[in-house]
Amino acid sequence: MSAETTSDYARQDVFDPVSNPELFSGVRSRRIFAFFIDLIVITLFTFGAGIVVFFLGVFTLGLGFLLYGILPTAVALLYVAFTLGGPQASTLGMRAMGLEMRLWYGAKPYPLLAAVHVILFWFSVSLLTPLVLLVSLFSDRKRLLHDLVLGTVVINSASHQGYVRGQA
Known part of the structure; x- marks a missing residue:
């Protein structure tokens, strides 16, 4: 997209659930499944990183074993920062479920925001x-509390791509 198209795109309220309901169709349930997929992926990455930390601990005569305390948190933060904050604006679970995240004005999230x-x-x-997740039942864009605080929205990728192609 050119800068002019991006600027026009950002000014429009493309994430309006009344004029574009297809962007939010099934988002809530697919987001739940995406969470579980991401949980499995993070667990696998943590297991792999645990093996690396084990050998690091052996080579450093036990000093590397201290990394086990922060390993799951560090793996999860890095995973989300570089997938959700990456060019596709979605984690592997979100991609599998056909979702992507955008900022309220249409831009993709960056790694720090994703973290x-x-x-x-x-x-x-x-x-x-977990009752905080009930916020999505009362949000017109099916956003959760942290989405509201950060100004992000999760939408259907295919519907969004169709909308962007129609604008070009």
Whole structure:
């Protein structure tokens, strides 16, 4: 897209659930399945990183074993930062479920925002219990509490791509 098209695209309210309901069709349920897929992927990456840390611990005479304390958190943060904050604006689970994340004005999230997004998610769920997820039932764009705070929205990838192609 050219700068002029991007600027026009950003000014429009393309994420309006009334004028574009197809962007939000089934987002809530697919987001739940994407979470579980990502949980499995993060677990596998953590297991692989655990093997690397084991050998690092052996070579450093036990000093590397200290990394086990932060390993799951570090793997999850890196995974989300580089997938959700990457060029496709979605984690592997979100891609499998046909979802992507955008900022409220249409831009893709960047790695720091993606990391803050996952930190706010875990913080809100830990502090406010999973009942905080009920916010999506009352949000017109099916956004969760951390989405509202950060100004992000999760949409259907295929519907969004069709809309962008129609604009070009």
